Amino acid sequence: MHVAIPGGNMARDRKPLRRRTRVIAVTVAALTTTGVALAELPASAASLPKGHDVSSHQKNVNWSSARAKGARFVYVKATESTNYVNPYFSQQYNGARSAGIIRGAYHFALPNKSSGRTQAAYFVRNGGRWSSDGWTLPPALDIEYNPYSAKHKCYGMSKASMVGWIKSFSGEVKRLTGRHPVIYTTTHWWNTCTGGSRAFAANHALWIARHTSADAGSLPAGWSFWTFWQYGNSGSLPGDQNLFNGSQTQLRKFARGY
16 A cells, blocks of 8 residues: 655655565465465466556556556555545546446555544545445555554554554444445554454455565454455556455455445
8 A cells, every 4th residue: 555755745655664474374265266365376366356556656547558457446545544635536536437447445544643433534525435336346444554653563552442443443434335344454463453353354354465475374363365465566557466356246246235
């Protein structure tokens, strides 16, 4: 994902710090019989719908080109905290739809700045909506290590407080849109900053970030499969590279809410 430059005017985005940990590769349950386990990109992944995520870092995206290169879905950064809206959001979000790409919006969380409910409301007001039109992915929460302070990587919050914050954000998104948010995170962050909470796996789709074969392996506590996998930060599509764990038909059903 991409976050705003600290101390700047938030007109540009940069890549946040990512913590990568070597783990033992294990097999995890797939979403469907056509899904793949979390590991280095296997040959079977070639049949999965390709996608990407973008922010203002990508500026005005050439969506017809992205579609021609295989993009079938995209997540677009809408907001961060309660004082930043992606200035390219409309071009990216609406442009993707016009090109025939299923799109959704994501919010970059700064849990130390305001409550989960407050940030969720800001997100929904500024692009984080959802409709069952088959072209709109559920809203997504991007929650990861604090890019502005290595000293307070979990935003200075206790594990219980972090779980409470995520519940607050999720509850408000669900109230306002009818969908629980997809949760984007890393296994290391989740287990470190939430204490391995299992409170969300039952009704929140997982968008896992793992970028190297050394990262392949375990999922955050509670989840037995991933729905989206961000496997690289460069490739044929603008922004970060992603896969959906299912078929194109299943992706459309997921967007519709069933």
